[in-house]
Amino acid sequence: MEITPRILKGFRDFLPPAEIRRKELVRILEDTFRSFGFVPIDTPLLEYAEVLLGKGGGETDKQVYRFNDHGGRDVALRFDLTVPFARYMAMHRNELTLPFKRFHINKVFRGENTQRGRYREFTQCDFDIVGTSSVSADLEIILMITAAFRALKIPGVTVHISHRGIFNRFLQAHDVENKSVEILRTVDKLRKVGADETRQTLTSLTSAEVAEKTLAFIGASGTFQEILSTLESLAGGPCPESQTLREIGEALETLVPPGTVVLDSSITRGLDYYTGVVFETFLKGAEGIGSVCSGGRYDDLVSLYSKESMPGVGASIGLDRLIAGLEELGQLPGDAAAADVLITMQDTALTGHYHALGQRLRAAGIRCEVFPEAQKLGRQFAFAERRAIPLALVCGPREYQEGTVNLRVLATRENHQDLTEKTALETIQRLLT
Amino acid sequence: MEITPRILKGFRDFLPPAEIRRKELVRILEDTFRSFGFVPIDTPLLEYAEVLLGKGGGETDKQVYRFNDHGGRDVALRFDLTVPFARYMAMHRNELTLPFKRFHINKVFRGENTQRGRYREFTQCDFDIVGTSSVSADLEIILMITAAFRALKIPGVTVHISHRGIFNRFLQAHDVENKSVEILRTVDKLRKVGADETRQTLTSLTSAEVAEKTLAFIGASGTFQEILSTLESLAGGPCPESQTLREIGEALETLVPPGTVVLDSSITRGLDYYTGVVFETFLKGAEGIGSVCSGGRYDDLVSLYSKESMPGVGASIGLDRLIAGLEELGQLPGDAAAADVLITMQDTALTGHYHALGQRLRAAGIRCEVFPEAQKLGRQFAFAERRAIPLALVCGPREYQEGTVNLRVLATRENHQDLTEKTALETIQRLLT
Numbered sequence: 001m002e003i004t005p006r007i008l009k010g011f012r013d014f015l016p017p018a019e020i021r022r023k024e025l026v027r028i029l030e031d032t033f034r035s036f037g038f039v040p041i042d043t044p045l046l047e048y049a050e051v052l053l054g055k056g057g058g059e060t061d062k063q064v065y066r067f068n069d070h071g072g073r074d075v076a077l078r079f080d081l082t083v084p085f086a087r088y089m090a091m092h093r094n095e096l097t098l099p100f101k102r103f104h105i106n107k108v109f110r111g112e113n114t115q116r117g118r119y120r121e122f123t124q125c126d127f128d129i130v131g132t133s134s135v136s137a138d139l140e141i142i143l144m145i146t147a148a149f150r151a152l153k154i155p156g157v158t159v160h161i162s163h164r165g166i167f168n169r170f171l172q173a174h175d176v177e178n179k180s181v182e183i184l185r186t187v188d189k190l191r192k193v194g195a196d197e198t199r200q201t202l203t204s205l206t207s208a209e210v211a212e213k214t215l216a217f218i219g220a221s222g223t224f225q226e227i228l229s230t231l232e233s234l235a236g237g238p239c240p241e242s243q244t245l246r247e248i249g250e251a252l253e254t255l256v257p258p259g260t261v262v263l264d265s266s267i268t269r270g271l272d273y274y275t276g277v278v279f280e281t282f283l284k285g286a287e288g289i290g291s292v293c294s295g296g297r298y299d300d301l302v303s304l305y306s307k308e309s310m311p312g313v314g315a316s317i318g319l320d321r322l323i324a325g326l327e328e329l330g331q332l333p334g335d336a337a338a339a340d341v342l343i344t345m346q347d348t349a350l351t352g353h354y355h356a357l358g359q360r361l362r363a364a365g366i367r368c369e370v371f372p373e374a375q376k377l378g379r380q381f382a383f384a385e386r387r388a389i390p391l392a393l394v395c396g397p398r399e400y401q402e403g404t405v406n407l408r409v410l411a412t413r414e415n416h417q418d419l420t421e422k423t424a425l426e427t428i429q430r431l432l433t
Numbered sequence: 434m435e436i437t438p439r440i441l442k443g444f445r446d447f448l449p450p451a452e453i454r455r456k457e458l459v460r461i462l463e464d465t466f467r468s469f470g471f472v473p474i475d476t477p478l479l480e481y482a483e484v485l486l487g488k489g490g491g492e493t494d495k496q497v498y499r500f501n502d503h504g505g506r507d508v509a510l511r512f513d514l515t516v517p518f519a520r521y522m523a524m525h526r527n528e529l530t531l532p533f534k535r536f537h538i539n540k541v542f543r544g545e546n547t548q549r550g551r552y553r554e555f556t557q558c559d560f561d562i563v564g565t566s567s568v569s570a571d572l573e574i575i576l577m578i579t580a581a582f583r584a585l586k587i588p589g590v591t592v593h594i595s596h597r598g599i600f601n602r603f604l605q606a607h608d609v610e611n612k613s614v615e616i617l618r619t620v621d622k623l624r625k626v627g628a629d630e631t632r633q634t635l636t637s638l639t640s641a642e643v644a645e646k647t648l649a650f651i652g653a654s655g656t657f658q659e660i661l662s663t664l665e666s667l668a669g670g671p672c673p674e675s676q677t678l679r680e681i682g683e684a685l686e687t688l689v690p691p692g693t694v695v696l697d698s699s700i701t702r703g704l705d706y707y708t709g710v711v712f713e714t715f716l717k718g719a720e721g722i723g724s725v726c727s728g729g730r731y732d733d734l735v736s737l738y739s740k741e742s743m744p745g746v747g748a749s750i751g752l753d754r755l756i757a758g759l760e761e762l763g764q765l766p767g768d769a770a771a772a773d774v775l776i777t778m779q780d781t782a783l784t785g786h787y788h789a790l791g792q793r794l795r796a797a798g799i800r801c802e803v804f805p806e807a808q809k810l811g812r813q814f815a816f817a818e819r820r821a822i823p824l825a826l827v828c829g830p831r832e833y834q835e836g837t838v839n840l841r842v843l844a845t846r847e848n849h850q851d852l853t854e855k856t857a858l859e860t861i862q863r864l865l866t
């Protein structure tokens with residue numbers, strides 16, 4: 001009785017070319033984060049539901065995979081990497097040195113409706129500096145975002161930054177701070193719904209005048225410092241928050257190419273969680289998929305679990321959304337070669353010799369695989385081509401006796417005959433570079 | 434109302450030093466597998482329970498985390514990487530080129546009792562060649578196991594190999610093949626329970642004579658070829674299966690150092706699944722923790738999902754058990770440095786300068802982090818030392834004006850004063866090598 005092989009909606013198998021690409025992206029991110037002194041952590045996929053969802057949550061959040069385990073424990077799959085990090089910091093505070101810079105790249109689960117670039121199992125890449133309120137930490141997160149995209153060789157990336165504190169001052173100056181949550185949510189949707197609908201909603205929430213000023217605030221344009229002056233004047237003058245942005249903007253002038261980081265007060269991150277600088281990151285030409293790296297400064301990471309206060313700043317790259325964006329832009333690299341060289345098999349009696357050849361090539365840094373069956377050479381070449389392997393070695397009983405090999409360049413069908421192993425190795429290294 | 438930060442029993446948080454080590458081990462394994470032309474895949478953590486457990490399994494296997502999702506689907510967390518691989522091959526057969534060589538390194542879940550080196554969430558590293566019955570594939574898997582442990586720089590690793598087919602012939606020759614499952618299970622426990630108890634159980638299963646011969650079979654000693662001759666004579670003479678072992682043994686003579694791979698017919702892998710060569714891998718001095726890499730040849734990977742037959746050979750490294758073994762042997766590397774250099778902060782007004790310094794060091798391949806607050810230098814040095822960072826750069830307003838920096842070697846407290854940035858960079862590179 002056969003079972004239909006199938007997977008759950010919103011979950012994915014990764015075929016080798018896609019998985020190779022994902023692993024390469026992750027390695028580049030890890031190396032970038034490590035170059036800034038950030039260190040990796042990991043946490044369980046499955047946790048106590050109470051720890052992930054808080055006590056109040058009697059009705060299960062529909063997006064959360066939650067169930068009772070064999071021991072009757074109420075457990076859930078993690079739905080982000082932020083809540084587990086907060087729990088981690090509360091538990092391990094005494095084993096870690098503050099300020100603590102960590103990254104965490106792993107899968108999270110949300111049972112939400114699937115759409116382009118959205119899955120029920122997806123990968124997040126989070127990085128944070130906790131235990132400090134310094135502007136230097138804000139700056140470092142922004143620099144690391146730009147460094148990560150530079151390392152990934154993705155052009156046309158713009159980090160949009162803003163400051164929740166200035167926006168709050170603006171709301172205070174116009175006496176509408178009691179509507180701050182609603183106004184934040186409205187402003188957060190500007191990109192989606194457009195200026196007209198935003199104006200309408202803001203007018204109904206406040207007044208026509210405040211709506212106009214809000215649109216002027218979030219639509220301020222010019223250079224970084226020009227926008228900053230506009231915001232200051234609309235928010236009642238210079239303040240510590242605008243000073244933070246000024247310092248960040250000045251430092252960035254010499255640290256990143258012009259236009260890489262822009263001040264954009266339409267970026268508010270609709271969450272109460274953030275209290276300071278906030279940022280979103282867009283791919284030029286694929287703005288429609290939304291921000292591929294978002295984050296900001298928060299006052300208190302661990303409040304759910306501890307009386308201790310722990311400020312921090314961090315961001316998260318949505319790996320799946322980023323890959324969807326690169327695909328849309330035609331910027332995903334082509335399929336990687338499964339190996340550099342296929343060692344073909346002409347005679348099973350030479351199996352040991354083929355593997356010895358392979359061993360010597362690998363020792364010279366060449367990735368190679370031995371074809372396991374003595375099939376027709378044409379089929380073995382076709383196998384190599386389907387796996388993007390550029391070169392093939394051929395060695396039959398005669399060549400084995402003579403201590404030689406033949407080397408074939410698959411793309412051009414060019415053959416290098418009767419090479420000594422040394423010459424073959426040199427030729428391979430030359431052809432691969 | 435605070436929530437106690439805690440994690441489920443059998444699940445783990447990884448602190449940075451442990452996670453750095455794990456990631457490094459995994460990278461080395463991935464690079465080794467890629468050097469053999471093996472390519473990575475990934476599958477969902479969560480699958481239809483029917484797909485993972487088969488149709489018959491009405492009563493849930495107690496080890497499996499199984500539940501109903503929001504859509505009422507009967508789902509489960511994967512408990513190994515073999516079943517998902519079988520499902521994957523049945524689904525994607527037409528998108529892949531056979532023979533197919535894949536590896537898969539990721540987490541699996543089993544609600545079993547926890548013990549040393551056993552967890553409810555743990556990492557497996559599986560690698561297989563499917564779509565061929567060739568001896569070359571058996572040999573390649575064995576070579577890749579030895580190459581992996583060599584790359585991991587773990588000495589004293591021995592691969593024990595055997596062949597299920599010869600054992601079956603032995604059972605046939607003594608007319609006890611109808612007891613094969615029970616005998617296999619008994620033999621599989623020899624290492625745990627000792628020869629006496631094994632003899633007793635075998636005698637009760639068969640006869641005193643067959644019990645003795647079985648112990649002689651599984652205890653055969655000598656060189657690879659000597660053991661092979663003993664097995665052949667006990668199993669009724671040479672056969673295709675012993676010929677396979679002979680070819681593997683001969684090829685290995687020139688491919689691996691003597692003693693790396695031994696013929697050991699006590700290795701039977703108690704599972705019905707295996708049909709040919711089987712192997713287990715032990716760390717010298719930590720045999721007690723069991724095999725750290727096991728596998729073998731099987732006839733039919735996809736039979737649960739497809740009528741097609743698909744033979745293969747593969748093995749799995751238990752990463753957690755391996756790490757437990759290395760820890761027991763004192764072979765785990767010490768804590769890695771969080772960065773090469775800490776750029777200390779003396780004056781927040783120089784924040785941009787510190788980050789510019791960092792950017793230039795990183796461009797030269799040096800990992801460095803900027804301390805985010807202008808704390809006392811002694812505290813910043815102590816911070817670096819706790820994170821195993823070997824060097825610190827110091828730059829105050831005077832040095833900034835003069836275009837110099839001071840470099841401190843933390844272990845020796847040696848100071849290099851008033852270096853130009855170029856000299857500092859050269860000194861750092863010299864000190865790090």
